[in-house]
Amino acid sequence: MVLAMILGGVACGGGSGSDNNPPAPNAITIMVKSTPTLEFKPRVDTVAQAGTVTWSWEAASQDHNVISTGSPSFTSNGTATLPGTQDVDWFDAPHQYQFSFSSTGIYKYYCSTHGTSASPDNLTGMGGFVVVVP
Ligand SMILES: [Cu+2]
Numbered sequence: 001m002v003l004a005m006i007l008g009g010v011a012c013g014g015g016s017g018s019d020n021n022p023p024a025p026n027a028i029t030i031m032v033k034s035t036p037t038l039e040f041k042p043r044v045d046t047v048a049q050a051g052t053v054t055w056s057w058e059a060a061s062q063d064h065n066v067i068s069t070g071s072p073s074f075t076s077n078g079t080a081t082l083p084g085t086q087d088v089d090w091f092d093a094p095h096q097y098q099f100s101f102s103s104t105g106i107y108k109y110y111c112s113t114h115g116t117s118a119s120p121d122n123l124t125g126m127g128g129f130v131v132v133v134p
Pocket residue numbers: 038063064065111112113114115126
């Protein structure tokens with residue numbers, strides 16, 4: 001349902017006449033939240049092409065990460081999968097991760113400790129969308 005809303009919004013942004021939509025911001029911040037619920041907030045956000053997306057970990061007791069479901073691949077995981085050192089991949093606050101999308105599109109991501117790659121679409125667990133527009 002969310003995806004349909006996104007696609008509808010993107011489609012409505014075109015049109016043949018003048019475009020009254022304000023330009024998408026060149027930088028956005030998505031909160032990585034533990035309270036009151038485990039979630040990315042906002043779950044859906046829009047940024048201009050080549051703009052900067054910052055995921056910002058909110059202080060809490062839960063560790064989280066950011067992992068893409070498709071291409072381009074992006075992840076907050078640093079030194080991935082060192083045996084016995086999972087904590088290097090999952091971060092508690094304070095922590096920030098940034099990524100810039102060079103192409104327009106809709107990009108999905110999730111937290112592997114509190115969601116799955118299906119979370120963005122299923123609205124269950126920690127998942128979200130970044131919509132990149134011209
Ligand atoms: Cu999480």
